Structures are given as C-alpha cells and as structure tokens.
Amino acid sequence: MASLTLYGAEPAPFVRKVRLTLAFKGLDYTQVPVFPFSPDKPQTFVDNSPTGKIPLFQIDDNFITDSDVIIAFLEREYPNNSLLPADNILAARALWFNQYASSTIVSSLGGHLFVEMFLAKAFFNREPIQADIDLALNEEIPSIFTYLETELSDDYLVGNEFTLADLSVGAMFVFLKHCKVDCDASKWPKVAAYIDRVHSLPIFAKVIAEEIAAFKAMGVM
Numbered sequence: 001m002a003s004l005t006l007y008g009a010e011p012a013p014f015v016r017k018v019r020l021t022l023a024f025k026g027l028d029y030t031q032v033p034v035f036p037f038s039p040d041k042p043q044t045f046v047d048n049s050p051t052g053k054i055p056l057f058q059i060d061d062n063f064i065t066d067s068d069v070i071i072a073f074l075e076r077e078y079p080n081n082s083l084l085p086a087d088n089i090l091a092a093r094a095l096w097f098n099q100y101a102s103s104t105i106v107s108s109l110g111g112h113l114f115v116e117m118f119l120a121k122a123f124f125n126r127e128p129i130q131a132d133i134d135l136a137l138n139e140e141i142p143s144i145f146t147y148l149e150t151e152l153s154d155d156y157l158v159g160n161e162f163t164l165a166d167l168s169v170g171a172m173f174v175f176l177k178h179c180k181v182d183c184d185a186s187k188w189p190k191v192a193a194y195i196d197r198v199h200s201l202p203i204f205a206k207v208i209a210e211e212i213a214a215f216k217a218m219g220v221m
C-alpha cells in the first residue's frame with residue numbers, strides 16, 4: 001500500500017473534496033495542515049506545489065495537485081467504490097455537477113458567503129463585504145437551489161446512486177451548514193431533503209464534525 005499524504009487545511013473546499021474521496025474509498029492517509037496565505041508553509045509543500053494552492057497530494061515520492069486531478073488519480077488507482085457510473089452519459093452528468101460545484105457553487109457559498117461571514121476578519125483582517133453576503137443569500141443561492149430542484153428526481157443527482165456529483169455538490173453545501181443557512185423546504189423540497197440526506201452520510205457527518213472542531217480550535221467560529 002502506497003503512503004498517501006494530503007497537504008491542505010480546513011476550511012478549503014477543494015481539500016474537503018479530496019478528504020471525502022479518501023473517506024469514501026476507505027483509504028488511510030496523513031494530513032499535513034497547510035494554509036496557502038500563511039508565510040509558514042512546510043518546505044515539502046513549497047518545493048512541490050506548482051501554484052501554491054491547496055490541496056497538494058503525495059503518493060510515496062510523487063506529487064500531484066488540483067482536487068480534480070487527485071480525485072481522477074484515486075479513481076484509477078483505487079477503482080473499488082467508484083465515484084463515476086459505468087455508463088458514459090451518466091459519468092458525464094456526474095462530471096458536470098462536479099464542475100458546477102467547483103465553479104458556480106463554490107464562488108457563491110465559499111467566496112461570497114463563508115469567506116465574508118467567517119474569514120474576512122479572522123484570516124484577512126478586514127471588515128466583511130455585506131453586499132457579497134446579500135448577493136449570495138438573495139440571488140445566487142436561490143438560483144442554485146432552483147436549478148438543482150429541477151435536476152433532482154431521485155435520492156441522488158445521477159442514476160440514483162452516490163457519485164462524484166453528490167460528493168462535490170454536498171462538499172460545497174457544507175458551507176451552508178457552517179453559515180447556518182437552511183434550504184427552505186417549502187420552496188425547494190427536493191433540495192432540502194437532498195442536503196439532509198447527503199450530509200447524514202457517515203463520510204459527510206465525520207468531515208463536518210471535524211471541520212467544526214478545527215474552526216473552533218482556530219477561533220474562527
């Protein structure tokens with residue numbers, strides 16, 4: 001068994017995606033906390049990260065970066081508990097939701113909501129931008145919920161099984177939990193039930209509990 005090390009820290013959503021993938025596949029790994037904006041980064045990270053972004057992943061003496069590349073590697077290397085359906089159309093649909101989560105959803109829930117509510121003061125030493133929070137709450141999040149409400153017909157987003165789509169969308173929705181923003185079940189009943197369903201899965205429940213503990217230890221919550 002190769003030695004696996006993940007460089008990166010909570011609350012980074014792309015680190016969260018990799019942690020969930022490792023948990024889904026039942027893989028043991030070591031996590032080295034790295035904060036990209038800190039001046040004190042481990043030398044191994046500095047020497048092997050081409051962009052300085054987290055996550056960085058080490059397999060024995062090999063390094064790869066970018067959450068999607070890391071997940072693609074883990075899919076090929078550990079094909080049991082696959083995150084992609086065998087059917088090519090369903091796999092493409094799962095990849096699309098992963099892409100949507102890592103662009104549209106993260107920019108709203110991560111960039112506009114979580115960063116402003118929790119990190120602006122604690123990490124960036126500035127006042128939160130209320131206009132960004134309002135934009136997320138009043139426009140972006142309702143639009144994301146409305147889109148997903150039309151896409152959900154089963155328990156999960158693709159082919160009624162847990163896939164990369166749910167791992168990625170669920171990972172970004174963890175920000176809603178941290179920010180205590182609920183999905184209004186009277187407006188988006190399928191999405192509200194979906195969020196509860198995905199976040200109740202053991203891999204999510206564990207990551208959410210660990211993140212809350214880490215934020216409290218950092219004094220962010």
Ligand SMILES: N[C@@H](CCC(=O)N[C@@H](CS)C(=O)NCC(=O)O)C(=O)O
Nearest residue numbers: 012013014036053054055066067068
């Ligand atoms: N496409 C990359 C994005 C990684 C990324 O943007 N990470 C953020 C933290 S969530 C980061 O390290 N930002 C520091 C920077 O932009 O310098 C991935 O999926 O891993």
